[in-house]
Amino acid sequence: MIGRIRGILLEKAPGHVLVECSGLGYEIDIPYTTFFHLPDAGQEVTLHTHFAVREDAQSLFGFASRLDRDLFRLLIKVNGVGPKLAVGILSGLDAQQFIRCVEVKDVNALVKLPGVGKKTAERLLIEMADRIGQLEGQFVPTIPDTPAASGGPGNQPPTGPDPRDEAEAALIALGYKPQEAAKAISKVAEPEMTSEMLIRLALKNMIPAG
Template sequence: MIGRIRGLLVEKTPGHALVECSGLGYEIDIPYTTFFHLPEAGQEVTLHTHFAVREDAQSLYGFAARLDRNLFRLLIKVNGVGPKLAIGILSGLDAQQFIRCVEARDANALVKLPGVGKKTAERLLIEMTDRIGQLEGQFLPFAPGSAAGSDTTSAVPVGPDPREEAEAALIALGYKPQEAAKAISKVAEPEMSSEALIRLALRNMIPAG
């Protein structure tokens, strides 16, 4: 089991990170809540990881916070929730927000997440109510260079078109193109980075509760 990786962040895109450690490059799937806390490429990063082995694939999932990783491990034990859906859930809600939804029995916030229908939301509330007690006392140590608590709305854009990049990221997460475009247009301001656009769009689409 690979539980943690510390190394050089070579590349980062919404949903993915490439980390070099001891001469090896690890391709890691990450939720957007972790993407927002990654440092710039070329800097050191630490990710808490979960290694999943299937007959047809081996996948490594990474999280800036140990609490998010541990919640991911609980989510994939829920009937009907696989790693892809668990990553989608943690892309819209970090662990603390998800825990608040469960404690408040807030199914409406959960069904706003791509791939989570009414039945899945109800199943999550039922099965996770007893499990979130395993997360008590844990904390959220983010990677160095993180932008926790900051919207970075004045960040310099990275890439050819931050709005297109942000829309593509939301579509990849499971939102319809029209929903993604509308969400981005509501929050877009001049010189905003794709990271800031995604963060604010998700915040508007999925209330913190």
């Protein structure tokens, strides 16, 4: 089991990263809530990981906090929830927000997540109510925004691909319909915003914390 990786962040994009550790490059799938906290490429990064092995694939999933990783492991034990859906859930809600939804039985917040219907949301609330107690006692860190994601004065105007196109593509990859993605981005878009900023704000508006 690979439980944690610390190395140099070689590449990052919404949904996945490439991290070099001891001469090896690890391709790691990540939720968007983790993507927002990544440092710039070339800097050191630490990710709490889960290694999943299936007959047809081996996948490594990474998370900014141990709490997010441990919640991911509980989510994939829920009937009908696989790693892809669990990553989607943690892309829209971080661990603290999800736990809050379970505590107040907020079905509406869960059904707004792509791939989560009403029956799945109700199943999550029922099964996770008994399981989130396993997370009690863990320290929940407040991770400061990186300059790239905070929208601070140090940001430079984006170059290369259109950030709006990248943000829309990221939301579509997460499971939102193209029309929903385009509408969400257009509502928050302002000049000189990066794709990371657009995704963060769009998800915040689409999925209230409860």
